[in-house]
Amino acid sequence: MVGGDVPAPSGIEIRGLTVSYGRKQVLRDLALSIPRNEIFGIIGPANSGKTTLLKCINRTIEITAGASWRGTIEIEGQDIRRVRSVHDLRRRIGMVFPLPVGLPISIYDNVAYAPRRAGIRRRAELDEIVERSLRQAALWDEVKDRLKTLGTKLSGGQQQRLTIARALSHSPEILCLDEFSIAIDPVTTMRIEDVLLQLRANMTIILVTNLVQQARRLASRTAFINAGELIEEGDTEAMFSDHPAKPMTYDYIHGIFG
Amino acid sequence: MNAGGAGALFTATRFTRKKLLTQRIAAGVFALMAILILIPLLLILGHLVSRAWPALSWGLIADLPRDGMRAGGLWPAVVGTLYLVVFSRLISTPIGVLAGIYLNEFARDNWFTRIVNLAVVNLAGVPSIVHALFGVGAFVLFAGLGKSILAASLTLAIMTLPVLIASTKEALASVPQAFREACWNVGASKWQTIWTIVLPNSVSGILTGVILEVCRAAGETAPIMFTGVVFYRSGGGTGLFLYGPLDQCMALSYHLRTISTQVPHVPESLLYGTAVVLVGFVFVFNSAAIALRVYMRSRKKW
Numbered sequence: 001m002v003g004g005d006v007p008a009p010s011g012i013e014i015r016g017l018t019v020s021y022g023r024k025q026v027l028r029d030l031a032l033s034i035p036r037n038e039i040f041g042i043i044g045p046a047n048s049g050k051t052t053l054l055k056c057i058n059r060t061i062e063i064t065a066g067a068s069w070r071g072t073i074e075i076e077g078q079d080i081r082r083v084r085s086v087h088d089l090r091r092r093i094g095m096v097f098p099l100p101v102g103l104p105i106s107i108y109d110n111v112a113y114a115p116r117r118a119g120i121r122r123r124a125e126l127d128e129i130v131e132r133s134l135r136q137a138a139l140w141d142e143v144k145d146r147l148k149t150l151g152t153k154l155s156g157g158q159q160q161r162l163t164i165a166r167a168l169s170h171s172p173e174i175l176c177l178d179e180f181s182i183a184i185d186p187v188t189t190m191r192i193e194d195v196l197l198q199l200r201a202n203m204t205i206i207l208v209t210n211l212v213q214q215a216r217r218l219a220s221r222t223a224f225i226n227a228g229e230l231i232e233e234g235d236t237e238a239m240f241s242d243h244p245a246k247p248m249t250y251d252y253i254h255g256i257f258g
Numbered sequence: 259m260n261a262g263g264a265g266a267l268f269t270a271t272r273f274t275r276k277k278l279l280t281q282r283i284a285a286g287v288f289a290l291m292a293i294l295i296l297i298p299l300l301l302i303l304g305h306l307v308s309r310a311w312p313a314l315s316w317g318l319i320a321d322l323p324r325d326g327m328r329a330g331g332l333w334p335a336v337v338g339t340l341y342l343v344v345f346s347r348l349i350s351t352p353i354g355v356l357a358g359i360y361l362n363e364f365a366r367d368n369w370f371t372r373i374v375n376l377a378v379v380n381l382a383g384v385p386s387i388v389h390a391l392f393g394v395g396a397f398v399l400f401a402g403l404g405k406s407i408l409a410a411s412l413t414l415a416i417m418t419l420p421v422l423i424a425s426t427k428e429a430l431a432s433v434p435q436a437f438r439e440a441c442w443n444v445g446a447s448k449w450q451t452i453w454t455i456v457l458p459n460s461v462s463g464i465l466t467g468v469i470l471e472v473c474r475a476a477g478e479t480a481p482i483m484f485t486g487v488v489f490y491r492s493g494g495g496t497g498l499f500l501y502g503p504l505d506q507c508m509a510l511s512y513h514l515r516t517i518s519t520q521v522p523h524v525p526e527s528l529l530y531g532t533a534v535v536l537v538g539f540v541f542v543f544n545s546a547a548i549a550l551r552v553y554m555r556s557r558k559k560w
Contacts, residue, residue, distance in 0.1 A: 090444065090445035095443040103440055104458075117444070117447075166440070
């Protein structure tokens with residue numbers, strides 16, 4: 001455990017994180033320090049282990065077939081392997097993966113799903129959570145008159161925002177967004193980005209994105225991961241400058257990678 | 259842009275025409291096969307009903323047999339089959355469905371799970387007569403149940419378990435994994451996920467398996483003939499309460515076999531009538547299965 005002599009713990013502290021699927025290593029000895037109440041960008045080419053990193057943070061890596069991991073991840077100084085209940089851990093973290101998943105229940109039930117599983121039963125409270133989450137995901141205006149429609153009947157982009165609303169429904173301390181804007185039009189994306197900048201006051205946001213400019217717009221710090229290894233991590237502006245610490249970073253950001 | 263050029267874009271090339279022809283031939287062959295399977299079914303049903311016609315009446319179901327099985331009705335056999343079906347389903351449905359849920363949703367992929375899955379598959383291939391012998395050894399003799407409805411039901415239950423487990427697993431596996439992951443990501447436990455998302459979307463498939471096995475339990479002869487079913491037994495009670503669980507009973511499938519092969523001078527119409535009642539019994543359950551499935555499908559959500 002971290003003693004009292006250490007300065008206030010940062011949001012998320014990752015040390016020596018190594019993940020393998022079978023024999024294939026997808027993350028190698030990764031160390032990252034993600035400050036709280038900031039948007040932290042993660043960029044890197046496909047298959048470099050970005051999604052796997054997120055799966056470690058909420059420990060869904062443990063139910064991924066064939067995956068094994070070692071290393072430590074601490075959230076607010078607490079080792080996530082030692083939490084009493086993994087479900088409580090996951091409730092502290094909102095996860096949005098690139099493939100939108102509307103659960104085969106109504107829009108309302110989709111958003112109320114997590115709070116209900118956590119034991120919230122009062123209708124008024126649920127109503128409030130549903131409206132707040134859908135507003136934050138920029139979906140409320142489109143669905144407020146048909147909350148009873150099936151979540152699976154929404155379009156891809158709407159389901160993606162439904163997934164974001166679901167991730168926000170349990171008021172997480174940490175929000176992990178993996179390519180959240182992939183199916184969302186540019187205008188709505190901007191609206192959600194504005195919301196993210198507001199949410200930063202209450203939560204730590206990890207933003208995995210292929211749109212490097214999105215990282216530049218939102219993130220205060222950014223990490224560049226390639227082939228399972230951390231290449232560079234630092235202040236976003238420095239990384240996007242003409243002289244980042246590693247030439248590879250410059251090449252990737254400017255699309256002359258390879 | 260000139261119109262001629264645009265038109266040429268949409269004329270069929272040799273390749274396209276060939277592609278369409280292949281598709282037509284394939285569709286034709288498949289449709290022919292689908293029609294072919296109807297022919298024997300209709301022939302069998304038509305043949306049965308026409309031969310049985312003189313004997314068909316409500317009395318055929320509701321009366322007791324008379325004159326050494328050569329006249330009268332089939333009531334004890336109908337009730338016996340009903341008892342066997344109900345008891346065996348009460349035993350094997352919970353075991354099979356719960357085991358299927360465990361194997362598909364909870365079990366880790368290790369040597370133990372693999373052995374269980376292998377056992378399930380192999381058990382499904384065991385002939386029913388072998389199940390009958392197992393039933394005699396385990397239930398009639400070892401458990402001391404004697405030849406009884408209970409012993410026969412247990413044997414039927416064991417026989418139908420593998421298919422029940424397999425169909426339950428199949429139904430669960432058809433629910434997309436992404437749904438489960440979405441639930442786990444917001445902190446739902448495995449059980450909450452199964453109860454709220456997986457089961458509501460697989461229950462129609464599970465029920466289909468359950469009811470198909472009802473038909474199998476009603477139709478099988480071998481597993482019950484050594485474990486609880488006899489040639490004639492009208493039972494001590496009346497109406498639907500003809501037998502007690504430790505009584506021996508009659509059953510339609512076995513009855514049909516005996517009057518066709520062991521009893522001389524049974525009128526032909528009565529033989530065919532018995533077959534019609536057995537097929538009708540199965541048909542009633544199948545219709546229930548189809549109705550239930552249509553109802554559940556209409557509520558399926560994606």
